[in-house]
Amino acid sequence: MDSPAPDPIVPDPAAVALARILAIMARLRDPADGCEWDRAQSFATIAPYTIEEAYEVADAIDQHGRGMPGALDALRDELGDLLFQVVFHARMAEELGAFDFAGVADAISDKMIRRHPHIFGGEAASAGWEAMKAAERAKAAEAAGRAATSVLDGVPLALPxxxxxxxxxxxxxxxxxxxxxxxxxxxxxxxxxxxxxxxxxxxxxxxxxxxxxxxxxxxxxxxxxxxxxxxxxxxxxxxxxxxxxxxxxxxxxxxxxxxxxxxxxxxxxxxxxxxxxxx
Structure with a gap:
């Protein structure tokens, strides 16, 4: 009797969608065949759009809170716009040989696991959440060649x-x-x-x-x-x-x-x- 055929491997929809947007971004930034506008951008020129998209996400959330019709559809679209901003920055960094989108995702995953040892295993945290963040800020400052000397270090200047x-x-x-x-x-x-x-x-x-x-x-x-x-x-x-x-x-x-x-x-x-x- 023949063995049953193995179940087909079903691709993860999220992985497929992410691979698609990364491929689109790579095509837009292609030096030969890409979009002239997208190729001309830099971290500095894209940053205002990133901030704007974050505000539009917040606006869609506010609309949902007020019971406005279509707010969740708007939130989906705005989150997509914000994700595209992350993909854009990651692609430009990859072109410079600094990091890529996988590095961005791994960095935040590592940070969340590190800050939640009681959830993901390991020894219980001996320091509180704020102490861990302070240690991270000090490490980042050291890596940047500067001393973290103030509790105010790391508060972004670009915040409202x-x-x-x-x-x-x-x-x-x-x-x-x-x-x-x-x-x-x-x-x-x-x-x-x-x-x-x-x-x-x-x-x-x-x-x-x-x-x-x-x-x-x-x-x-x-x-x-x-x-x-x-x-x-x-x-x-x-x-x-x-x-x-x-x-x-x-x-x-x-x-x-x-x-x-x-x-x-x-x-x-x-x-x-x-x-x-x-x-």
Missing amino acids: ALARADKLQRRAARVGFDWPDADAVLPKIDEEMAEIAEARTTGDAERISDEVGDLLFSAVNLARKLNVDPEVALKKANSKFEGRFRGIEDALRADGRTPEQSSLDEMEALWQRVKHRGA
């Missing part, structure tokens, strides 16, 4: 300013440099407001800018002590403002006018009306 302020404050708080609670921050905000008022009397634009920056930094401190993400809070405030101002425009349009053709008092009255409707 509010998010970076929050991260800097959290780092400093780990070593005890922090306000005890939100009540302690409030007087600091009053102090910064007074310093802005004083700076305005001088007419010194640079000083005024500095004092406004200090106020914003203190506001981030207050948000942190209240367990509020300042970036998310400001995003919500932006959305609220946009919705209410569009309401003003709609009301004026119904009256055959534009904001330019109305007074501030009229627009303020419409703002209050929109606000009271819960917008």
Whole structure:
């Protein structure tokens, strides 16, 4: 009796899809037959697109959270755009002989296994999560030929300013440099407001800018002590403002006018009306 035929090997769909996008990227960057625009790019020119795609992922997630139809389809597409950015950077690094996409994937896999010894085996971690990350930052600094001398090392300069302020404050708080609670921050905000008022009397634009920056930094401190993400809070405030101002425009349009053709008092009255409707 003949032996049963072995089961056919079914390719992993994820592996097939990944191989496809890597091949597409290689073709786009081909020196002879590739896309002229893609061949001309560098890490620096692609970086803004990478940041933009990350924000578009966040926007799709926000749409899903608000129950908007099609949000998960949008998230799939935006995650694909973000993945393409990773593939693009990895391909350029491979062309320089530095690393390739496999190296990127292996590096993050190794890091996650190292940070979760209680999940993937090995001895229990003797240091906490933050201590492990600090050790990793020190190792990276050593490899780059510089000393890691500050708990603030490694906070990316490219972060949005509010998010970076929050991260800097959290780092400093780990070593005890922090306000005890939100009540302690409030007087600091009053102090910064007074310093802005004083700076305005001088007419010194640079000083005024500095004092406004200090106020914003203190506001981030207050948000942190209240367990509020300042970036998310400001995003919500932006959305609220946009919705209410569009309401003003709609009301004026119904009256055959534009904001330019109305007074501030009229627009303020419409703002209050929109606000009271819960917008």
